[in-house]
Amino acid sequence: MNIEKNQAARMAVEKIQNNSVVGLGSGSTAAIFIRLLAEKVKKEHMNIVCVATSIKSGELGSSLGLKVVDIDDVSSIDVTVDGADEVDYDLNGIKGGGAALLFEKIVASKSKYNIWIIDSSKFHKKLGNFKLPVEVIKFGSQRIFDCLQEMGLNPTYRLNDDSTRLLTDSSNYIIDIDIQHVSDLKSLSNALENLTGVVEHGLFINICNELLIGGLKKDIKRSELDDRLVLN
Ligand SMILES: O=C(CO)[C@H](O)[C@H](O)COP(=O)(O)O
Incomplete structure (x- = not known):
């Protein structure tokens, strides 16, 4: 799957334009993207400012020479490139396998355009293969656990x-929950x-604007989403 993750990350890095603010995702696929971006920025002498979705991604970016700033130091983010744990045919997804879902959602919500990069094993008609992470504060967390059980x-x-x-x-x-039998994602959310x-x-509902799938070499844009495009 690493080859596929690499392919998806390569497809994404080609889309990054000079003079932009880029959100750096988290996880192994995003890490490949961060490395490729750092290479491209150096090679092409680009002016890129980055915002990270986790401490780890921020440290990786900085260590490779990328300019990583605090999210509050930018007025908006042009494009964020992030991985995902599972994505459905409507480009809704489950994220947080690496426990970075909170910062990932905050960065995504400040981004004008969100690109996800995945390998082909994560693309499914319906979400639920992957457990859904729920981030809860420690205080009183058992009460939430019990509610989720009920x-x-x-x-x-x-x-x-x-x-x-x-x-x-x-x-x-993080409390992980099983949503295999849930049909109405919006109500669950x-x-x-x-x-x-x-x-x-x-x-992450209606957040991803473009999905790049390694292996299948598919580039699916939300703006062009229709059954014919996705199911063929
Ligand atoms: O949501 C995430 C981290 O919270 C990651 O993007 C997701 O877990 C995918 O990771 P990987 O690219 O390693 O498969």
Whole structure:
């Protein structure tokens, strides 16, 4: 799958124009993009300012010579390139496999254009193969866990290798839920947002503008989305 991730990242880097503000995604595919972007910026003497979606991506970008600034130091972001854990035929997706969903959603919402880069194994007709991450504050998190259990979503706390609870860049917990049997994603999104203590969830609805799929070498734009384009 690394070859496919590479292909998708290469397709994305070709789309980056000089004098733009670029959002750097998180995860292994985004990391390939960050490396390729740094090479391109050096080679073509480009003027690019970057905003990162995680501490790790920001550190990677800076270490490669990219100019990485705080999100509040830019008025908007021209394009963000990020990975995803699963994407459906309507270009809705699940993100947060790397626990960076909160910053990823904030950066995406400040971006004029969002490009996702994935390998072909992540492109499905319906979301639900991947568990949906829900970021919750520590205080009272068991109450949210119990609510998710009552909703039939089989919650599990995300753990580190030593079985302690994983903490996000904002020191919150992640609870992963099973949405295989959920058909109305918008209602689920609203229900999760209404639970006090939920900081964010990894359902990204109507956010991705363009999907680049390695392997299939597909470039799917939301603006051109129709059944014929996606299903063939
Ligand atoms: O959402 C993310 C991190 O929170 C990543 O974009 C997602 O997990 C994909 O990662 P990878 O490219 O390593 O498969």
